[in-house]
Amino acid sequence: MLKIMEASVAYQPVSPLEDLSSLLEQDMECVNQEILTRMTSHVPLINNIARYLISAGGKRIRPLLTLSIASILGGDMRRAHGLAATVEFIHTATLLHDDVVDESPERRGKAAANEVFGNQASVLVGDFLFSRAFQLMVADKSLETLKILSDASAIIAEGEVMQLQMQRELETSWEQYIDMIGAKTAALFSAACEVGAVVSEADGNLQKAAYDFGYNLGLAFQIADDVLDYAADQAALGKMVGDDFREGKISAPVLLAYAKADAMEKQFWKRTITAGRQEDGDLRQAQQILEKHQIIEEGLEKAEIYAQKAEKSLEILPASPVKDILHRVTDYVVHRAS
Amino acid sequence: MLKIMEASVAYQPVSPLEDLSSLLEQDMECVNQEILTRMTSHVPLINNIARYLISAGGKRIRPLLTLSIASILGGDMRRAHGLAATVEFIHTATLLHDDVVDESPERRGKAAANEVFGNQASVLVGDFLFSRAFQLMVADKSLETLKILSDASAIIAEGEVMQLQMQRELETSWEQYIDMIGAKTAALFSAACEVGAVVSEADGNLQKAAYDFGYNLGLAFQIADDVLDYAADQAALGKMVGDDFREGKISAPVLLAYAKADAMEKQFWKRTITAGRQEDGDLRQAQQILEKHQIIEEGLEKAEIYAQKAEKSLEILPASPVKDILHRVTDYVVHRAS
Numbered sequence: 001m002l003k004i005m006e007a008s009v010a011y012q013p014v015s016p017l018e019d020l021s022s023l024l025e026q027d028m029e030c031v032n033q034e035i036l037t038r039m040t041s042h043v044p045l046i047n048n049i050a051r052y053l054i055s056a057g058g059k060r061i062r063p064l065l066t067l068s069i070a071s072i073l074g075g076d077m078r079r080a081h082g083l084a085a086t087v088e089f090i091h092t093a094t095l096l097h098d099d100v101v102d103e104s105p106e107r108r109g110k111a112a113a114n115e116v117f118g119n120q121a122s123v124l125v126g127d128f129l130f131s132r133a134f135q136l137m138v139a140d141k142s143l144e145t146l147k148i149l150s151d152a153s154a155i156i157a158e159g160e161v162m163q164l165q166m167q168r169e170l171e172t173s174w175e176q177y178i179d180m181i182g183a184k185t186a187a188l189f190s191a192a193c194e195v196g197a198v199v200s201e202a203d204g205n206l207q208k209a210a211y212d213f214g215y216n217l218g219l220a221f222q223i224a225d226d227v228l229d230y231a232a233d234q235a236a237l238g239k240m241v242g243d244d245f246r247e248g249k250i251s252a253p254v255l256l257a258y259a260k261a262d263a264m265e266k267q268f269w270k271r272t273i274t275a276g277r278q279e280d281g282d283l284r285q286a287q288q289i290l291e292k293h294q295i296i297e298e299g300l301e302k303a304e305i306y307a308q309k310a311e312k313s314l315e316i317l318p319a320s321p322v323k324d325i326l327h328r329v330t331d332y333v334v335h336r337a338s
Numbered sequence: 339m340l341k342i343m344e345a346s347v348a349y350q351p352v353s354p355l356e357d358l359s360s361l362l363e364q365d366m367e368c369v370n371q372e373i374l375t376r377m378t379s380h381v382p383l384i385n386n387i388a389r390y391l392i393s394a395g396g397k398r399i400r401p402l403l404t405l406s407i408a409s410i411l412g413g414d415m416r417r418a419h420g421l422a423a424t425v426e427f428i429h430t431a432t433l434l435h436d437d438v439v440d441e442s443p444e445r446r447g448k449a450a451a452n453e454v455f456g457n458q459a460s461v462l463v464g465d466f467l468f469s470r471a472f473q474l475m476v477a478d479k480s481l482e483t484l485k486i487l488s489d490a491s492a493i494i495a496e497g498e499v500m501q502l503q504m505q506r507e508l509e510t511s512w513e514q515y516i517d518m519i520g521a522k523t524a525a526l527f528s529a530a531c532e533v534g535a536v537v538s539e540a541d542g543n544l545q546k547a548a549y550d551f552g553y554n555l556g557l558a559f560q561i562a563d564d565v566l567d568y569a570a571d572q573a574a575l576g577k578m579v580g581d582d583f584r585e586g587k588i589s590a591p592v593l594l595a596y597a598k599a600d601a602m603e604k605q606f607w608k609r610t611i612t613a614g615r616q617e618d619g620d621l622r623q624a625q626q627i628l629e630k631h632q633i634i635e636e637g638l639e640k641a642e643i644y645a646q647k648a649e650k651s652l653e654i655l656p657a658s659p660v661k662d663i664l665h666r667v668t669d670y671v672v673h674r675a676s
Contacts, residue, residue: 097461101457123439124439124495124499131495134484135489137488150473153468158466161379161381161383161384161462
């Protein structure tokens with residue numbers, strides 16, 4: 001485990017998301033301006049929380065995807081700005097509600113909003129941001145983008161409920177897990193890409209390629225995220241290592257480790273995950289079990305398969321400097337901090 | 339106080355909402371079918387909660403308003419069914435989140451969903467219903483109804499946050515209170531009516547009349563609801579009397595009583611509402627203070643003013659049996675259980 005963490009520092013690549021942000025700098029500025037403007041409310045508490053969330057930053061990977069696809073396909077960038085902001089609003093709203101549901105103390109290396117402003121405010125401001133996302137969609141005046149994004153929103157909510165239902169359930173199958181992260185995470189990645197194709201009036205094949213790229217990238221991203229929760233260099237990930245373990249979340253490393261567990265290890269997982277009885281040193285023991293079975297490597301290999309699918313979807317998109325960076329993004333989501 | 343409660347049983351009118359439901363029975367069946375169909379998900383927990391909420395019933399006043407206006411104005415009832423269901427979805431989603439925020443043990447005379455299924459599920463299923471509402475709006479394929487309902491959703495969320503901000507704040511002005519309930523409650527009443535006019539392709543004056551009717555009816559409804567929380571026959575209202583008091587909510591009766599309070603009473607309100615230090619018998623004492631200053635009567639008079647404004651907005655609508663019942667609805671929302 002330690003070896004992986006040390007290696008991560010040595011081989012940390014320059015983030016292709018930063019390269020994308022530079023290449024699409026003016027567009028991202030428009031998106032940020034749209035986000036700032038539309039987050040504003042005459043209700044002071046909403047502004048305070050919105051400002052807090054904006055200052056916490058984040059990678060803005062989803063709006064960057066919308067802009068990237070629209071840019072590669074020669075789309076209407078003005079529409080892309082609004083839709084990219086919409087996608088980020090939906091994402092931020094789900095984060096706010098996630099933190100309430102998870103009782104997370106931290107998010108993006110800062111105290112989570114619910115810790116600072118309370119669960120009540122987080123629920124209601126999440127609702128506000130979600131409504132604002134829909135207002136922004138309506139402003140795009142396209143029933144096609146409205147359908148894509150409202151469908152994605154419903155699927156995300158279903159994914160979150162699926163996650164809640166499989167909490168502490170070690171008998172969850174790998175397929176159920178993929179279904180769940182497909183809904184919870186990949187649905188918004190794919191919608192972000194698809195609307196980028198729609199504002200480019202791309203043909204059906206290109207639109208499908210954009211969707212497939214986003215969907216598989218989202219799966220790779222989430223599997224890697226789940227793996228890194230047991231392995232990552234805490235500072236690089238910007239979240240607490242071991243959160244998922246403490247919450248009894250069913251995620252890739254737990255499922256892969258449980259499948260290979262001997263009788264003693266099965267007992268360990270049942271006590272810590274199913275029964276939720278955790279003691280000092282249990283996270284360390286979980287990490288040792290993962291190391292013994294090389295679960296981090298196995299998990300990242302699974303993520304890698306989806307990353308490669310995503311990369312393959314890019315093939316039919318026209319060549320462009322943005323497309324070159326998207327190739328690197330598929331690699332980055334898997335290897336970003338490992 | 340007791341006298342008012344006894345009188346309520348004697349003079350309880352037949353609910354005009356039931357009369358509306360009878361007159362619009364086939365339409366309401368279509369709406370209920372739409373609600374049932376669209377609440378369904380492949381995720382079992384969502385279905386369980388949805389079924390629980392449906393079985394809890396409720397007055398369905400908002401969808402009845404959409405149907406009523408569309409019926410009076412000769413609108414496209416097929417569109418009205420979908421939009422009425424949308425409005426009820428938005429309302430149900432906000433109820434689910436409200437109960438989490440309020441930590442309510444009861445809703446509509448049953449244990450609140452968050453008590454049965456947990457806060458986490460209530461937050462997430464609320465998000466699902468909210469997303470489903472937007473999918474239903476998109477299915478209407480009209481940017482005009484989408485704008486009305488997405489604007490209303492954002493305003494409702496702002497109203498909820500305003501309410502949270504003014505909690506325990508006795509210096510809240512009456513105007514601030516009206517602003518808050520205008521956003522929290524009246525915005526959805528007015529949107530429900532306005533979309534009924536839109537599917538009727540009514541002219542601007544009629545659309546404005548529908549909006550004004552809903553808005554003022556919503557204000558009257560909420561003021562009366564807040565008053566009844568201190569006065570009502572518990573069974574008739576289907577909610578616990580004294581909830582608002584226990585939660586330190588700033589509502590019409592508290593504001594009116596605080597404005598008339600002597601020094602001792604001011605201390606009482608500061609202790610129980612601002613500081614939230616409540617003892618056995620405090621609710622009873624609050625009710626006695628309200629009785630001394632005739633606050634129930636004063637509150638209902640304020641509600642009555644908005645009810646009359648609502649009634650006046652109906653004037654330019656064409657005569658119809660449905661319109662006749664709407665006249666009675668304006669009276670009912672004020673006097674339903676007092």
